[in-house]
Amino acid sequence: MELPNAALVLVVAAAAMLSVAVAYDPLDPNGNITIKWDVLSWTPDGYVATVTINNFQTYRQIMAPGWTVGWTWAKREVIWSMVGAQATEQGDCSKFKANLPHSCKRTPAVVDLLPGVPYNQQIANCCRGGVVSAYGQDPSGAVSSFQVSVGQAGTTNRTVKVPKNFTLLGPGPGYTCGPAKVVPSTVFLTADHRRKTQALMTWNVTCTYSQHLASKYPTCCVSFSSFYNDTIVPCARCACGCEHKTCARSERDSKRLMSASGKSARPVSALRGHVNRQSAAPLLQCTTHMCPVRVHWHVKLNYHDYWRAKVTVTNFNYRTNYTGWTLVAQHPNLDNITEVFSFDYKPVVSYGSINDTALFYGMKFFNDQLVEAGPYGNVQSEVLMRKDASTFTFRQGWAFPRKIYFNGDECRMPPPDSYPYLPNSAPASLVSSASVVVAVAFLVLLMA
C-alpha cells in the first residue's frame, strides 16, 4: 500500500497555517478592491463626486445581494442627492426645513440600485444590484459607480476633509479597508478621445479580503474519485462546520422550512439592508460535510500522452443561485491544458513563470448560473491535459488538485492520507513481480 505523500501533507499544513488571519491570497497576491472618489465640481456648500468601485481581484466577484459601502463623515457633511445608488437610511434630517437631504447619517451605508431604474437615475456602471464581476473573469463588469452630491462640506481642495473608516460588505463581511489617501487627480478622456479633463481632487481607498474574517468555516469542500480505485473520498466530515445548523432532508422539507421562516430568498425592494441579507443565509441540504458547495474531482481517463479529469460542482444551498460563479484549481499539470469542455477557462499567472493555476467559469447563457440545490443544482466539465513526462504520475495522489477555490473562497480538502491509492503501487522494492504484472495489465486495459 502507498503512503500519503509527506511533502504534500507538509505543503497543505503550511498553507493552512499561512492563510490564518492574513488578508493575503498567494494565488492572487495583488487582488484588492479600490474605492475611488473623483470630485468633479464644487457646489455652494460642498461638491459632487463620482465614486468608482474597481474589483481588481482575479477570481473573487461580489455576488448578489451586492456591495454595501459605508464610511464616517469627517465633519457634519450630508448627502443632498445620489445618482445610481442610494443610502439605506435617511437618518435625522430634522435640522433642515425646505429641502431635505437624501441622507443625514454620520455613517451612511450605500447600496447600488437594482437593474431597470429610469435612465435619469443612472450613470455609467451603476444599477446592477451591487454585483461586480471578478477582474480575471470579466474586466468590463468589474467596476461599479455612483455619483454623490455632498453638502456642509469643504468647497476647495484644501477644505474638503476625506471621509474616514471606510467599510465594504460583499454579500457578507470579509473586507478590510485602509484609510482614504489623496492621490493625483484622475484624468478623464472625453468620449471622442480628443480632450482630457481632470478631477478637481481624487482620493483612493484600498480594501482587501480575508476569508477568515468572512467566516469561521470554509464555505465549500472537495471530494475525490479515480478510475483506478473504487473508493470515493468524500468531503471531510463537518468540513463547513456542523454547529447550530438546520438543514433540509429533501426538497419538500426545504420548502416547508423556507415558508416556516417566512423569508424570501430574493430582495423584496430596491432598498436592501441587513434584514434582507439575513434571509440570504444558506438553507442547506443535509449532508455529512454541511457545505453549501462541493467540488468533486474525478480522475477519469488515462491516454498515452494525455489524461482527463472530470470536475463537478454541486450546490447544496436551497436559497442561492450562484450566478457568475468561479472555480479556481491549482495543479502542476494545469499549465498544459489542451481542452476544457463546457466551461470557460483562463490561466491565472500569479508569479511570472509558475502557471499551474486555472480559473474556470460557466459559459454565458449555458451554465454560468449554478442553480439552487436540487436536481439541476450542479455544473460539470472535463479537462484534458497533456502529460508532462517529467512529473506525471498517478501515484501519491499527484493527479488531484493542490487547491480549489469556489467564488474566491478556498475549499476544504479531504484529509491528505485519504486520497485514492493506485492499486499495488507501493515502492518497487515492496512489490512482488506478480503484482507488477497485474498492475501493468490493469493500466494497459484502462488505457485501451
Ligand SMILES: *[C@@H]1O[C@H](CO)[C@@H](O)[C@H](O)[C@H]1NC(C)=O
Ligand atoms: C491593488 O491592486 C492593484 C491591481 O492589482 C495594484 O496595482 C495595487 O498595487 C493594489 N494596491 C494595494 C494597496 O495593494
Ligand SMILES: *[C@@H]1O[C@H](CO)[C@@H](O)[C@H](O)[C@H]1NC(C)=O
Ligand atoms: C473609526 O473606527 C475606529 C475603530 O473602529 C474608531 O476608533 C474611530 O473612532 C472611528 N473614527 C470615526 C471618525 O468614527
Ligand SMILES: *[C@@H]1O[C@H](CO)[C@@H](O)[C@H](O)[C@H]1NC(C)=O
Ligand atoms: C489643489 O488645487 C490647487 C489649485 O487650485 C492645485 O495647485 C493643487 O495641486 C491641488 N491640490 C490637490 C491635492 O489636488
Ligand SMILES: *[C@@H]1O[C@H](CO)[C@@H](O)[C@H](O)[C@H]1NC(C)=O
Ligand atoms: C487609485 O485607484 C485607481 C483605480 O480606481 C487606480 O487606477 C490608481 O492607480 C489608484 N491610485 C493610487 C495612487 O493608488
Ligand SMILES: *[C@@H]1O[C@H](CO)[C@@H](O)[C@H](O)[C@H]1NC(C)=O
Ligand atoms: C434560481 O433561478 C431559477 C431560474 O433561473 C428560479 O426559478 C429560482 O427561483 C431561483 N432561485 C433562487 C433561490 O433565487
Ligand SMILES: *[C@@H]1O[C@H](CO)[C@@H](O)[C@H](O)[C@H]1NC(C)=O
Ligand atoms: C499558461 O498556460 C496556458 C495554457 O494552459 C497558456 O495558454 C499560457 O500561455 C501559459 N502562460 C505562461 C506565462 O506560460
Ligand SMILES: *[C@@H]1O[C@H](CO)[C@@H](O)[C@H](O)[C@H]1NC(C)=O
Ligand atoms: C507543459 O507546459 C510547459 C510550459 O507551460 C512546457 O515547458 C512543457 O514542455 C509542457 N509539457 C508538455 C508535455 O507539453
Ligand SMILES: *[C@@H]1O[C@H](CO)[C@@H](O)[C@H](O)[C@H]1NC(C)=O
Ligand atoms: C483505494 O484507496 C483507498 C484510500 O482512499 C485505499 O484504502 C484502498 O486500499 C485503495 N484500493 C485499492 C484497490 O488499492
